[in-house]
Structure formats: C-alpha cells, structure tokens
Amino acid sequence: xxxxxESAERAQTNMSFxxxxxxxxxxxxxxASVAIADDFGAHVCEDDRRVEYRLIELRAExxxxxDELSAWLGSxxxxxxxxLAERER
Amino acid sequence: xxxxxxxxxxxxxxxGAGKYDLADELIAxxxxxxxxxxxxxxxxxxxxxxxxxxYREAFPDLKIxxxxxxxxxxxxxxRWTARGTHKGDLFGIAATGKQATVTGITIDRYDGGQVVExxxxxxxxxxxxxxxxxxxxxxxx
Numbered sequence: 267x268x269x270x271x272e273s274a275e276r277a278q279t280n281m282s283f284x285x286x287x288x289x290x291x292x293x294x295x296x297x298a299s300v301a302i303a304d305d306f307g308a309h310v311c312e313d314d315r316r317v318e319y320r321l322i323e324l325r326a327e328x329x330x331x332x333d334e335l336s337a338w339l340g341s342x343x344x345x346x347x348x349x350l351a352e353r354e355r
Numbered sequence: 356x357x358x359x360x361x362x363x364x365x366x367x368x369x370x371g372a373g374k375y376d377l378a379d380e381l382i383a384x385x386x387x388x389x390x391x392x393x394x395x396x397x398x399x400x401x402x403x404x405x406x407x408x409x410y411r412e413a414f415p416d417l418k419i420x421x422x423x424x425x426x427x428x429x430x431x432x433x434r435w436t437a438r439g440t441h442k443g444d445l446f447g448i449a450a451t452g453k454q455a456t457v458t459g460i461t462i463d464r465y466d467g468g469q470v471v472e473x474x475x476x477x478x479x480x481x482x483x484x485x486x487x488x489x490x491x492x493x494x495x496x
Contacts, residue, residue: 288481290456299454322452
C-alpha cells in the first residue's frame with residue numbers, strides 16, 4: 267500500500283518551487299539594496315554599511331562570546347593559558 | 356490640501372519620516388485601514404501610528420517616496436516605493452541588516468478632508484525574499 271498520496275507527492279514537488287526574484291536584492295557583502303536590472307557589478311559597497319552588516323551577521327556569535335570565553339577559562343586549557351600568561355607577564 | 360497631497364503626506368511623512376502626530380490631523384477618529392500584510396485592521400489615528408511605528412522599528416532608516424498619485428471623487432490612490440534596512444524584528448524575523456526595496460499601492464477614501472478608509476497592498480513576498488525569509492530564484496546576487 268502506498269503511504270504517500272498523489273496529492274501529497276504533488277505538494278512536495280511544488281514545495282521545491284522558488285518564487286521569482288524581486289526587482290531588488292541585497293548585496294551579499296554589505297546588504298545594500300541593489301536593482302537587479304542595473305549592472306550589479308557597478309555596485310560599490312560602502313565601508314560603514316559593510317561593517318554594520320557584518321556585525322549584525324555575527325550578532326549571535328558575539329552574544330555567545332562572553333559565555334564561551336568564561337567556559338573556556340574554566341577548562342583545563344583555559345586555566346593553563348591563564349597560568350602561562352600570568353607567568354610571562 | 357487636496358486628497359492627493361494628503362495621501363502623499365501620510366505615506367511620505369508618517370510612514371517615511373516618523374511624523375506620527377500628523378495622523379491626528381489627517382486620519383478620522385473612526386477610520387479603518389486594511390493593510391494586506393497585517394492580521395488586524397488599522398483603527399483610527401492611533402492604529403495608524405502603531406502600524407507606522409512597528410514598520411519603522413523594523414526599518415529605522417525607512418524612506419518612502421510616492422511615485423504617482425491620482426484622485427477620483429472622494430478617493431485618492433498613491434503608488435509608492437519604500438527602502439530601508441532591516442534592523443529590528445519584523446513579523447517575528449530578527450534583524451538581518453539587509454536593505455530592502457519594495458513597492459505598494461494605497462487607496463484612501465475621504466470624508467470631510469480626512470481619510471476614513473484605506474486599502475494597502477504591497478510587495479510583502481518581495482520583502483521577505485530580500486531579507487532572506489523566503490527563497491527566491493536568485494538567493495544571492
């Protein structure tokens with residue numbers, strides 16, 4: 267007996283459909299909105315926007331950093347690194 | 356101020372520049388707004404302020420330009436283009452830092468110089484694609 271109905275199979279096939287691309291898409295480097303119709307190669311990223319965009323991309327990692335650092339400092343490697351740093355200071 | 360100018364001010368100044376108090380002047384107390392992207396109707400000036408605030412919290416640098424305005428009887432329609440950077444939660448989607456450009460059309464009905472009913476349809480799908488929440492044929496350019 268077939269476990270998946272034809273309509274379910276059709277639905278699954280349709281799920282792979284990608285919607286048409288909008289007129290504008292964000293630059294993958296800086297997030298600026300760029301018209302697809304224009305020559306995308308002519309777009310030049312602004313440094314400030316690129317930094318801000320990267321910071322937002324890394325936000326989760328930045329938020330996790332204090333906890334991860336604290337955990338590492340409490341590990342054998344971290345404790346040794348602290349001891350070594352103290353000795354070499 | 357005629358209906359085309361008023362509809363333009365609502366889009367460009369309230370939504371596009373955060374001049375929320377203008378809603379008290381331009382929107383009737385019992386006005387009702389229909390934004391296809393919002394689950395509930397927008398009620399009165401306070402409802403409009405809240406809707407504008409929520410969009411501007413998601414896109415603090417939001418700028419909107421009216422590209423065309425037409426009027427017919429007690430109705431005015433504006434076609435607009437909005438651009439902003441996604442820096443706050445939108446529809447439960449956390450900030451992505453991506454800038455998006457979308458277009459929309461708003462039709463306002465007037466009575467006594469104020470908007471009493473409004474219908475807005477805008478490219479919600481295009482926005483969701485641009486901030487990466489929905490796949491598009493071209494995910495990255």
